[in-house]
Amino acid sequence: MYKLTNIKINELIKIDNLTIPEQSITCILGHSGSGKSTLLKVLNNMITPDEGQIAYKKQSISDLDPIQLRRKSVMVPQTPVIFEGTIKDNLAIGSTFSEKEHPSIDEMNSILEEFKLIKDLNENAINLSGGEKQRLAIARAILMNPEVLLLDEPTSALDEETAEVVVQKILEYVKDKNLSLIFVTHNKELAAQVADYTIDLMEFSLKREKTTNEGNH
Numbered sequence: 001m002y003k004l005t006n007i008k009i010n011e012l013i014k015i016d017n018l019t020i021p022e023q024s025i026t027c028i029l030g031h032s033g034s035g036k037s038t039l040l041k042v043l044n045n046m047i048t049p050d051e052g053q054i055a056y057k058k059q060s061i062s063d064l065d066p067i068q069l070r071r072k073s074v075m076v077p078q079t080p081v082i083f084e085g086t087i088k089d090n091l092a093i094g095s096t097f098s099e100k101e102h103p104s105i106d107e108m109n110s111i112l113e114e115f116k117l118i119k120d121l122n123e124n125a126i127n128l129s130g131g132e133k134q135r136l137a138i139a140r141a142i143l144m145n146p147e148v149l150l151l152d153e154p155t156s157a158l159d160e161e162t163a164e165v166v167v168q169k170i171l172e173y174v175k176d177k178n179l180s181l182i183f184v185t186h187n188k189e190l191a192a193q194v195a196d197y198t199i200d201l202m203e204f205s206l207k208r209e210k211t212t213n214e215g216n217h
């Protein structure tokens, strides 16, 4: 689905060849500052690498309209984007962006419940807590019916128990809707449990290469 060739990003990452297959679960691991969020942004064309090619379903993403790509490959950043208005507005705006039919009230209520967000759809979204906003943004992304979900530390603002429920729900949706999931996590245990593929950015770190080379002299 994604194929990266001869990529160099920000003097940070160098990837000669990397394929992320369709309908797979891929975890991006790496220490803080290793470029995990940057790589996610590269995948939906929010950051252009300094060198190299990225293909999405065999088409170079530089030839794709970025808006079209972002409708198929939907990203939820680490700090979720919440729009002015109600929870309902925030859930509906995703499908407006995707030019799809708005989800029904029942669908909205049901996904909120699944993500343990027991709230009135008419409540102002700005007042939600950080963890609630994160779940709202994930629910919105799922309701957009994407082909790929790009999640940047989707449970970083959640307590352990809620994080477990949210991860399980995300995985259920991914399986039910035959999506691909690419997510950043610091949790190696979780990656080992759920991932079909793991991208450890330590392998691609230019900084590590420099350190290794220096070490050899």
Ligand SMILES: Nc1ncnc2c1ncn2[C@@H]1O[C@H](COP(=O)(O)OP(=O)(O)OP(=O)(O)O)[C@@H](O)[C@H]1O
Binding pocket: 010, 012, 030, 031, 032, 033, 034, 035, 036, 037, 038, 039
């Ligand atoms: N827009 C930008 N311009 C310049 N440098 C940037 C930009 N965004 C990120 N960086 C730098 O790139 C490096 C990687 O950042 P990134 O956010 O991708 O790391 P990360 O692995 O996701 O880290 P964390 O686990 O702490 O979230 C950092 O050193 C950061 O300062």
